[in-house]
Amino acid sequence: MAKLSGVRHTHGIDLVKPLSITMLIAVMLPLVLLPLASIFIFGTSTGLASFWNALTAPEAVYALKLSMVTSFWATLFNVLFGLFAAYVLAKYTFWGRNAAIVLISIPTAIPTAVAGFALLLLWGPYGMLGQYLPPDKQIMFTPYAIILANIFVTFPLAFGVIMPVLETMSKSLEEASATMGATRWQTFWHVTLPSLRGAIVGGALLTFARSVGEFGSTILVSGNLAMRTQTAPLYIFAKFNEGQVEAANAIAIVLALFSFAIFSILFFARDWLEAD
Amino acid sequence: MTKSDTNNDSAVSIRDVSKKFGDTTVLEDINFDVTEGEIVVLLGASGSGKTTILRIISGLEMPGTGKVTLHGKDVTNIPARIRGTGVIFQSYALFPKMNVSQNIAYGLKLRRKPKKEIKQTIDRLVELVHLEEHKTKYPSQLSGGQQQRVAIARALAYEPEVLLFDEPFGALDAQIRTKLRREIRTLLKEIKVPSIFITHDQEEALELGDRIAVLNAGRIEQIGTPFEVYSKPSTEYVATFLGSANLLEGKIRNGKFESGEICLEVGGEYDFRDGQLVKLVVRPEDVFLRKPENLMQHYQKLTDGVIEELSFVGAFERVGVRLNIAEPRSIVVTRPKTETGAFPLEPGRQVTVGVVRFRILADHSRTSEQTKRAAS
Numbered sequence: 001m002a003k004l005s006g007v008r009h010t011h012g013i014d015l016v017k018p019l020s021i022t023m024l025i026a027v028m029l030p031l032v033l034l035p036l037a038s039i040f041i042f043g044t045s046t047g048l049a050s051f052w053n054a055l056t057a058p059e060a061v062y063a064l065k066l067s068m069v070t071s072f073w074a075t076l077f078n079v080l081f082g083l084f085a086a087y088v089l090a091k092y093t094f095w096g097r098n099a100a101i102v103l104i105s106i107p108t109a110i111p112t113a114v115a116g117f118a119l120l121l122l123w124g125p126y127g128m129l130g131q132y133l134p135p136d137k138q139i140m141f142t143p144y145a146i147i148l149a150n151i152f153v154t155f156p157l158a159f160g161v162i163m164p165v166l167e168t169m170s171k172s173l174e175e176a177s178a179t180m181g182a183t184r185w186q187t188f189w190h191v192t193l194p195s196l197r198g199a200i201v202g203g204a205l206l207t208f209a210r211s212v213g214e215f216g217s218t219i220l221v222s223g224n225l226a227m228r229t230q231t232a233p234l235y236i237f238a239k240f241n242e243g244q245v246e247a248a249n250a251i252a253i254v255l256a257l258f259s260f261a262i263f264s265i266l267f268f269a270r271d272w273l274e275a276d
Numbered sequence: 277m278t279k280s281d282t283n284n285d286s287a288v289s290i291r292d293v294s295k296k297f298g299d300t301t302v303l304e305d306i307n308f309d310v311t312e313g314e315i316v317v318l319l320g321a322s323g324s325g326k327t328t329i330l331r332i333i334s335g336l337e338m339p340g341t342g343k344v345t346l347h348g349k350d351v352t353n354i355p356a357r358i359r360g361t362g363v364i365f366q367s368y369a370l371f372p373k374m375n376v377s378q379n380i381a382y383g384l385k386l387r388r389k390p391k392k393e394i395k396q397t398i399d400r401l402v403e404l405v406h407l408e409e410h411k412t413k414y415p416s417q418l419s420g421g422q423q424q425r426v427a428i429a430r431a432l433a434y435e436p437e438v439l440l441f442d443e444p445f446g447a448l449d450a451q452i453r454t455k456l457r458r459e460i461r462t463l464l465k466e467i468k469v470p471s472i473f474i475t476h477d478q479e480e481a482l483e484l485g486d487r488i489a490v491l492n493a494g495r496i497e498q499i500g501t502p503f504e505v506y507s508k509p510s511t512e513y514v515a516t517f518l519g520s521a522n523l524l525e526g527k528i529r530n531g532k533f534e535s536g537e538i539c540l541e542v543g544g545e546y547d548f549r550d551g552q553l554v555k556l557v558v559r560p561e562d563v564f565l566r567k568p569e570n571l572m573q574h575y576q577k578l579t580d581g582v583i584e585e586l587s588f589v590g591a592f593e594r595v596g597v598r599l600n601i602a603e604p605r606s607i608v609v610t611r612p613k614t615e616t617g618a619f620p621l622e623p624g625r626q627v628t629v630g631v632v633r634f635r636i637l638a639d640h641s642r643t644s645e646q647t648k649r650a651a652s
Contacts, residue, residue: 177370178356179334180383180434190382194373 038226039256043249054250062227063235066252070143070231071211075149075158079204082158083196085212087188090166101163107155112216115152119145119221149217154210158203165199166192202266209262213255280450280484286345287312287470288333288438293342295328295494302328303494310438313468314459319481319518320491328364329491330440333472335359346437354478362469366443368423369413376402376426377411385432401429404463405513420448421456428460432467439464439471445480457484478518482506490514507559507615512637515557522607524556525639533636541578548635557635560610565595565627575630581607583625595621597629 043051055059085104089097095274106247107115123130130140139145169192177187193200215233222229224238239248286309295303310316318326329335333344335356344352351359359600363369370379377398384394402408405425415423424444431439444460445453461484464471475481481488482502489499490513498510509515512523526535528548533540533556540556548554564575565583584596584606593616594610607629621627 170367170369172365172367172369173371175336175356175365175384176365177371179336179359179361179363180430181357181360181386182382183357187384191371194371197373 033204035177037255039249042245043253046246050246050252051253054247055246057256059226059230060235060247060251063230063232063251066143066146066230067212070146070150071214073147074154074211075204075208077147077151078207079158079200080268081202082156082160082203085159085190086163086166088170090163104159105156107152108157108160110153112153112214113189113220116149116220119149119152119217123148123221140221141225141229143222143229145221146218146229146236149221150211150214152197153214153217154207157210158200159209161203161206162199169195205262205266209259212258238259259262285311287314287347289343289345290329290333291339291343291345293329293332293339293344295325295340296331297336301494303332303339306494306496308464308489308496308499310472312470313465315464315471315484315486317481317485317488318472318474318491319476319477319478319485319488320474321517323493324491325494326491327442330363330472331441332473333438334361334440335364336363344503358432360437362434362436362439364424364427364431364439364441366446367416368427370423370426370430372415372526375412375414376407379415379426380430380433381400382430387434392546397433401432404432405429408419421452424456428463430450432469436469439469441471441473443475444473445475447475453480460484472495479520488518489559490517493519494642509557509635510637512557512628515635515637520560520608522556522558524558524605524607526554526556528552528554528636536603538579538599538601540578540631540634542636548636550636552561553639554641555637557637558607558631559633560594560608561592562633563597563607565597565609565611565621566630566632567619567627575632578629578631581627581629583621583623584628585623586621592616597627599629 006257050147085100089101120127120140122128123133123145125131125135125138125140127140130138133139135137139148163215169229173191177191178184182190213233214231215237219234219237222231222234224230224234224237226235230238232255236248236255239245239251288310290306290308293303293306294301295517299571306325306329308316318329320326328337331337333346335351335354335358339352342352346359346361371382375383380398380401381394384397385549386509388399394438398411405428407422407429407578410418410422415426418426426437427444428451431462445457457480462610471480473484475484485502487499488502488505490497490505492511492513498505498514500508505514506518509518509521515523524535524538526533526538528534528542528546528550530550531542533542533554535556538556542548558578561577565581578599581597582600584598586596587594594614595611596606597609598604598606609629
């Protein structure tokens with residue numbers, strides 16, 4: 001990759017470089033680095049034993065597991081749907097195509113609390129559709145509601161990563177495959193899909209990370225019931241409200257490390273994901 | 277045989293193919309054959325319809341009307357994947373996530389060939405295209421020329437009915453183009469697979485093709501051997517598109533071409549009526565410049581002229597000559613080094629202009645204009 005290097009506009013000592021780097025750190029320090037650091041400093045201040053106890057508390061383990069499981073299903077759905085939607089929209093031109101792209105992208109612009117509220121109005125016990133569901137089949141205030149909320153708020157993420165790759169993929173690859181004897185499905189499986197490997201993994205990681213951290217919509221649709229519908233972010237919120245800051249902090253550290261790990265994979269494995 | 281009959285000896289037969297995109301006609305009444313082991317080049321400017329012909333043969337596009345036959349079998353309505361053509365795209369279209377061997381094996385795997393046979397075919401083909409050292413490399417690790425050879429090997433692997441080359445040298449620089457097209461012609465003559473190339477490069481067409489079909493605005497203007505198409509162009513478009521040509525308007529009188537003071541014996545091969553409007557077509561290398569007293573007998577004198585400009589173009593000299601006729605006009609002459617040494621020229625010098633070879637074409641444009649004027 002080409003490296004951009006600075007162009008010197010002055011002779012002698014160039015103050016612009018050290019000044020701009022100092023300013024960058026000075027802005028990032030209080031806004032990003034210190035809040036993150038404080039989680040780790042506070043979490044380890046009472047010793048590793050209390051941190052471990054807080055982390056292995058049944059409620060905490062349940063919340064983490066629930067977050068992972070609901071995020072997994074939301075990710076699986078959104079990656080598959082994102083792939084399908086991107087394929088259809090990149091391959092075919094039809095009336096309303098742009099409207100469909102806007103519609104898929106809308107959830108990024110909607111506040112998550114509004115998303116949760118909208119789902120409640122639709123699927124809640126007195127909602128537009130929810131009222132027709134029998135009492136024992138209600139979706140709201142169950143883990144399914146969390147999956148539904150996660151699907152909604154992360155809907156465009158995988159699509160947004162896969163679509164540009166598909167749009168720039170040469171049409172002649174698929175045509176070459178067809179002239180060599182491949183069916184449409186064989187072409188998709190052997191030619192198109194491998195070229196989307198990086199985009200699919202990237203889209204999945206983004207969706208999963210965003211789902212695990214989702215709060216605004218899940219607090220409305222899940223009911224926030226400990227050991228039943230309480231996800232990790234809701235657990236942090238509940239424990240903080242109860243004054244159990246150590247318990248909240250332990251999970252906060254796990255979520256922060258988790259996000260850091262996902263971001264690292266996305267950043268450092270980019271070359272591997274895109275490699276031919 | 278009428279043009280609608282399919283030639284049973286042909287590997288590829290295109291009959292009465294036409295195609296429209298919306299209201300725009302892109303192909304009209306296309307007819308030609310490719311015999312076993314033959315290389316046919318479709319030569320035309322961009323928008324002439326040559327790519328559409330290739331796509332119709334491969335099955336990537338359906339013709340509006342007409343018939344495509346491959347080795348005697350009508351494939352007009354058969355999808356691309358069943359036709360068994362080998363297409364070498366301009367971008368090569370190698371699968372980026374497959375290495376050289378996997379790219380070559382793809383068509384064979386789709387046909388469920390045994391692993392042993394696939395391996396043998398890969399080994400044979402990488403040897404044929406001289407890529408033994410690069411079997412495990414990915415397309416991004418290969419040069420343009422190497423990628424192209426992989427594309428050919430990949431198409432050859434499943435023994436295609438015909439090889440179709442879509443401007444295969446377009447993405448390469450001039451030096452590599454020349455080297456590769458010679459290599460590929462040798463290779464194609466060795467394997468004897470019927471091939472169709474499309475190009476807009478006349479030099480490429482002349483060097484590659486056993487026959488050349490010159491396309492213009494969706495129609496084949498002329499099809500023939502490179503010598504025929506170059507030396508005996510049947511239309512003004514062919515004369516000017518394939519090489520450069522000097523054109524002089526005139527008319528036939530008493531079996532001679534006349535244009536002002538110019539008068540040339542036409543010969544018996546033409547069938548023009550007296551008074552017919554025609555154009556004289558002379559290639560720059562078929563014009564000879566001599567001292568007025570030196571014109572040899574086997575040249576026909578065109579007229580006298582004055583040297584306007586001289587330019588050195590590598591292997592030859594290009595000369596601009598203003599003809600001494602009532603309506604002064606200039607022609608271009610090219611002279612080989614042997615001649616420039618024997619008879620050096622300078623601007624302003626008087627010369628006699630002779631022609632050794634020329635074509636006379638009916639001048640339909642002026643005929644139709646005059647007819648219109650007469651009608652109005």
